[in-house]
Amino acid sequence: MGEKIKVLRESRGMSRPVLAGLCNRGPDWLKKIETGERELRSHTLLLALAAALQVGDLSAITGTNTSTPVPLGRLTHPGMPDIWAAVMTRSLTVSAAKPVDPAVLQGRTDQTWRVWHASGRNRTEVGALLPALIRDGEAAARTLDGAQRRAALVALSDIYRLTGQATAYVAPAELAWVVADRALSAAQDADQPAAIAASAWNMGNILRETSYPEEALRVVQEAADLIRPHLDEAPDDWRGIYGALQLHAAVTAAREGKEGDAWRYWGKGDQVAKSLPPSYVHPSTVFGRANVDFHAVSVATDLRKSQKAIGLADDIDPDTMPSIERQARLWVEVARGHLQRGDTTAALHVMQMAHRIGAETVAYTPSARTVAADLWRTAPRALRAEAGRLAEAVGIAAAG
Structure with missing residues (x-):
């Protein structure tokens, strides 16, 4: 089974940290599965691996003759048909x-x-x-x-x-x-260099989310090199997008488990924020002092440094972030940190906050839905009803 998982993962160009992260586990866990050091008995984790690998039937992993369909349904939104028509x-x-x-x-x-x-x-x-x-x-x-x-x-x-x-x-x-x-x-x-850099930041998001982290880093680094010579005389927004590229690289490196690189890129973004007015916020990426601090939590969480992530979050005033979408994502990261520590009660409380702030951000972000699903499955008896209501609001319970 481990060999099959490894072959499927590599055929899809996915790194071990990326696939493990999609299952809310660490790369060492997946390495032991792939090398046969650890037996995978959890049906839930098998389904999660199969879905992340886009395998339609569990037998492709287990090697059994019994067919077990894997739900691969994509999230949908009623606005998509009109947007599709306009684009295509x-x-x-x-x-x-x-x-x-x-x-x-x-x-x-x-x-x-x-x-x-x-x-x-x-x-x-x-x-x-x-x-x-x-x-x-x-x-x-x-x-x-x-x-x-x-x-x-x-x-x-x-x-x-x-x-x-x-x-x-x-x-x-x-x-x-x-x-x-x-x-x-x-x-x-x-x-226009700033527009090119901003679109490269966007392209980097697509590459990272489709399991091409090395390409994502290359794109944002090239964009940073392109815009850097213009920064001395550039408007604040040009420096803002340069800083956003550094934060993008920090998260990408963190998801690959490259701790030194992740904090080095984050430090570059931090320096950019210090060079801008304290109240500065980039209009589309919301780069600024608050977003740099928010990204420190994301980096620590992706590196599975839950204690550090929660400590960093304790020092943040969420109201300094003008983006509701980014506020909601911060609380999702904090909830992930609590789950990594095994604190289901705190994770549920924080996820309820995230949902109140940005219901659609939680409902349409895979990491948030994963946290809500984990809470629904693992919440203690006293919290099961609350976890179920959150899962239903997010759309997890309805999807089974």
């Missing part, structure tokens, strides 16, 4: 209608980013605005020329980056890659 059916002809003014288009895009960070129902509200933004952005980029076209391309790159955020984990893989590539292509056509 763009016209090949130029519209005769007057294109949107690039400044107006950028203003609408910036406002939609603010909705993403400010709303507890951000996927639903942003998803309703994206189809028109995508079509208007495409029309402006294709019909304008000169400086106006470059401005429209920057806005279009921002629109596609936001589309990637709003459809993460609910979009089919082909749409995720199309959106990431269009964001980067538009930025490169605009020849």
Whole structure:
């Protein structure tokens, strides 16, 4: 069984830490499974491994003749069909209608980013605005020329980056890659370093979440090298996206178990934050002092340093973070830390907070759903009802 798991993992380009993390376990646990040092008897963990490896039947791992289907259903959202139509059916002809003014288009895009960070129902509200933004952005980029076209391309790159955020984990893989590539292509056509760096940050997210951590690091490092020469005279937002690239690299390294690299990248982001005004927040990545501190918790959690993660979280004032989406994700990370320590009561309390702050962030983020599912399965009798209500609210109980 261990050899089968290893072959499947490697055939999908997944590292051991990534696959183990998807099962909420450490790489040493998976190594022992793969080498046969440890027997895997838990049916729940077998299903988790099979789902992470996208294996449709458990017999592909167990080698038995008994068929056991593995639920591989993708999360869905009612806004996806309209977004899919806007992205995948763009016209090949130029519209005769007057294109949107690039400044107006950028203003609408910036406002939609603010909705993403400010709303507890951000996927639903942003998803309703994206189809028109995508079509208007495409029309402006294709019909304008000169400086106006470059401005429209920057806005279009921002629109596609936001589309990637709003459809993460609910979009089919082909749409995720199309959106990431269009964001980067538009930025490169605009020849604007900050836009290129921001779209590379977005591309890095896609690469990391699809188990290409080395490629994710390469992309964000190249983007950092591209924008670094401009930083001395650049606006604050250029330094903000440079800092966001460092935090991205920190989390990517942490998920690979590279502790030294993870904290080195985090330190670079920390230095960038210190060079910016204390109240500075990047409009789309929300890079700033609070986000650097939030990422320290994420890095410690991904490195399975739960005690350190919880200690760092104790020193954070969540209200300093203007993004509801990021606040909710912080509490999910803290809940993960509590679960790593075996403190189910604290983890449940913190997850309930995360859900109250950002219900859709919890419901549509795999790590949050994993925590909710683990709580539902392992909560002590006194907390079982509360854990069940959380699982139902997140959609775990309904999915079985």
